[in-house]
Amino acid sequence: MDSSVVVICVSLAVAVRMLCALGSYSGQGTPPMFGDYEAQRHWMEITQNLPAEEWFVNSSRNDLMYWGIDYPPLTAYHSWICGHIAKWFNPAWVKLFQSRGYESNEHKTFMRYTVVIVDLFIYIPAVLSFCHYCLKLRGERDKGSGKQPTCPDVDNGGSSVVGSKGHEVAELLSHAPSCQDTDCHVTGCAKVKSVIQSCRQHKVKKDCPSCKQLVALYYIHAMQCRHLEADSVCEVPCCAEIRLRVRQQQRHKSMRQAVIAGVMLLYPGLILIDHGHFQYNCVSLGFALWGVVGLCTGHNLLGSIMFCLALNYKQMELYHAMPFFCYLLGSCWHTKTENRVFKLLKLAAVVIATFVACWAPFLREQEMVLHVLSRIFPVARGLFEDKVSNVWCALSIVIKLKQLPVETMVRISLIATCMGLLPSSANLLWKPSLHKFKYALVNSSLVFFLFSFQVHEKSILLAALPVMLILPEKPLAASWFLLISTFSMYPLLVKDGLLLQFFATVLLFGLAVFAVFFSEHADPHPQRAPLTTSRMQRLLTYDGVLLKIAFTLSCLEAVALAICSHLVEPPRHLPDLFPLLIAVYSCIHFLAFCGYFHLVQFSCLCMERATSETINKKKKK
Numbered sequence: 001m002d003s004s005v006v007v008i009c010v011s012l013a014v015a016v017r018m019l020c021a022l023g024s025y026s027g028q029g030t031p032p033m034f035g036d037y038e039a040q041r042h043w044m045e046i047t048q049n050l051p052a053e054e055w056f057v058n059s060s061r062n063d064l065m066y067w068g069i070d071y072p073p074l075t076a077y078h079s080w081i082c083g084h085i086a087k088w089f090n091p092a093w094v095k096l097f098q099s100r101g102y103e104s105n106e107h108k109t110f111m112r113y114t115v116v117i118v119d120l121f122i123y124i125p126a127v128l129s130f131c132h133y134c135l136k137l138r139g140e141r142d143k144g145s146g147k148q149p150t151c152p153d154v155d156n157g158g159s160s161v162v163g164s165k166g167h168e169v170a171e172l173l174s175h176a177p178s179c180q181d182t183d184c185h186v187t188g189c190a191k192v193k194s195v196i197q198s199c200r201q202h203k204v205k206k207d208c209p210s211c212k213q214l215v216a217l218y219y220i221h222a223m224q225c226r227h228l229e230a231d232s233v234c235e236v237p238c239c240a241e242i243r244l245r246v247r248q249q250q251r252h253k254s255m256r257q258a259v260i261a262g263v264m265l266l267y268p269g270l271i272l273i274d275h276g277h278f279q280y281n282c283v284s285l286g287f288a289l290w291g292v293v294g295l296c297t298g299h300n301l302l303g304s305i306m307f308c309l310a311l312n313y314k315q316m317e318l319y320h321a322m323p324f325f326c327y328l329l330g331s332c333w334h335t336k337t338e339n340r341v342f343k344l345l346k347l348a349a350v351v352i353a354t355f356v357a358c359w360a361p362f363l364r365e366q367e368m369v370l371h372v373l374s375r376i377f378p379v380a381r382g383l384f385e386d387k388v389s390n391v392w393c394a395l396s397i398v399i400k401l402k403q404l405p406v407e408t409m410v411r412i413s414l415i416a417t418c419m420g421l422l423p424s425s426a427n428l429l430w431k432p433s434l435h436k437f438k439y440a441l442v443n444s445s446l447v448f449f450l451f452s453f454q455v456h457e458k459s460i461l462l463a464a465l466p467v468m469l470i471l472p473e474k475p476l477a478a479s480w481f482l483l484i485s486t487f488s489m490y491p492l493l494v495k496d497g498l499l500l501q502f503f504a505t506v507l508l509f510g511l512a513v514f515a516v517f518f519s520e521h522a523d524p525h526p527q528r529a530p531l532t533t534s535r536m537q538r539l540l541t542y543d544g545v546l547l548k549i550a551f552t553l554s555c556l557e558a559v560a561l562a563i564c565s566h567l568v569e570p571p572r573h574l575p576d577l578f579p580l581l582i583a584v585y586s587c588i589h590f591l592a593f594c595g596y597f598h599l600v601q602f603s604c605l606c607m608e609r610a611t612s613e614t615i616n617k618k619k620k621k
Contacts, residue, residue, distance in 0.1 A: 009262025
């Protein structure tokens with residue numbers, strides 16, 4: 001990626017985070033429980049003053065009813081590190097019992113910097129790595145296909161004429177045009193002469209197989225020309241021009257990758273929750289994104305380790321677990337270069353070793369393991385908290401679901417979640433590909449958010465992460481989802497006093513998306529569906545006029561709903577009217593997005609078949 005553009009984008013992202021951090025945080029000045037800010041500080045207090053065996057156990061020194069640790073061990077280790085540093089600055093910040101509800105400007109600054117630092121070291125590098133190594137732009141082939149690109153505008157036609165060694169191509173292109181020997185014994189000479197002779201009979205055409213082969217030959221040579229770094233002039237025609245064109249394309253690609261990374265880093269939902277409300281979601285999301293990068297670059301073992309770290313930091317990463325599992329299992333089954341069982345055993349060993357390393361202090365006794373599990377899966381808390389934008393909260397308007405037995409709702413939500421996961425997971429398992437893997441991440445996280453048990457409004461960030469990964473492919477649908485996901489947390493952010501930060505970050509993100517994807521300076525060659533696909537598949541591939549109208553109306557309705565929540569007084573018997581309306585409004589969008597992204601994932605198989613059929617027809621010709 002372009003280093004100067006990367007520096008500018010990262011600097012802007014960090015500046016926005018720091019400005020957002022100047023505002024208030026969750027539970028500021030509201031005793032006795034305060035909010036998530038106090039929860040994170042209290043975990044530092046507990047981990048600094050108690051042994052690891054007591055971190056998840058209720059006792060006189062650790063009242064679990066007062067913000068007891070309810071995340072996996074990796075979160076506790078992170079709190080221990082931050083608490084150790086806090087104790088070095090000021091022991092009063094983490095003093096047992098006496099530090100409860102501690103608030104000061106110095107402590108706020110320290111806490112804010114702890115989020116910025118992990119963001120800089122985990123999440124932001126993960127975004128940059130994804131855009132650099134995994135982002136598929138126009139003219140590139142799928143890295144998992146095993147085929148190397150030959151030319152931006154042609155297929156592998158040239159590789160059928162000669163090998164891919166640059167010096168062989170150079171010798172042929174220098175020798176063949178002047179060769180008069182009809183029985184020349186130079187390998188490939190006759191084929192190259194026939195291609196050149198065919199092209200001389202007419203102007204170069206895109207649809208002509210001979211022209212494609214000739215252009216591919218020139219391209220293969222130019223990329224490996226021995227005169228590339230020398231001052232001498234190459235005798236092969238068009239060599240310098242092709243190299244110049246390729247350099248320009250690479251420069252444009254690297255700059256666009258950096259700009260897209262900048263847009264992803266400006267997603268307002270994560271900024272407002274981590275640097276405004278105050279949480280460390282960037283850690284688990286960063287580890288999960290590193291896992292995606294590992295899989296996309298072919299490092300499945302490293303990707304598995306990273307995702308295990310994400311899962312051991314926050315149990316909500318189960319939202320992404322099924323796509324990882326199905327893709328890795330499917331890749332083991334369909335592998336042709338390695339023994340299937342051996343590859344599966346390697347993955348299993350890596351996963352087990354990572355979990356054992358994370359849980360080591362708690363594996364001494366079975367009772368300790370059960371204590372931790374009971375904390376990270378708190379069934380007693382109920383179906384959902386506050387006004388969350390999922391199906392159960394929306395249905396609770398008509399059916400009082402919270403009045404049903406907890407065991408009944410656990411079973412219902414489990415069945416609904418499993419049924420929702422089945423189509424996407426089976427599709428990925430049957431024929432795994434990186435393209436479908438990204439959409440399976442979106443679908444899995446959305447199904448979990450909409451139908452699972454014990455959902456928070458902030459859990460929508462888990463669906464927002466994979467949606468950001470498809471932003472270059474589906475800019476309108478993805479940016480629409482990201483804006484609605486931020487809007488779904490509007491009541492929480494207003495409660496935290498982050499109204500100004502909300503509108504500022506949403507406006508900045510909207511402007512960035514428009515400038516990169518929809519303005520006159522955006523990519524003039526958006527990805528489109530093959531001509532052989534159906535009308536539905538073409539509709540799913542690029543953004544039509546009706547979709548843009550729906551997007552505009554949706555955003556205007558969201559703005560109107562937000563304004564009304566401040567100007568219109570709700571009835572006394574309905575104090576939570578507007579938070580509930582926002583939740584239902586967002587839930588309708590999430591259900592529609594869930595259906596849309598499922599259609600996109602299932603259309604990938606049809607589009608892959610259509611593309612392969614088109615390539616096969618060209619090869620036959």
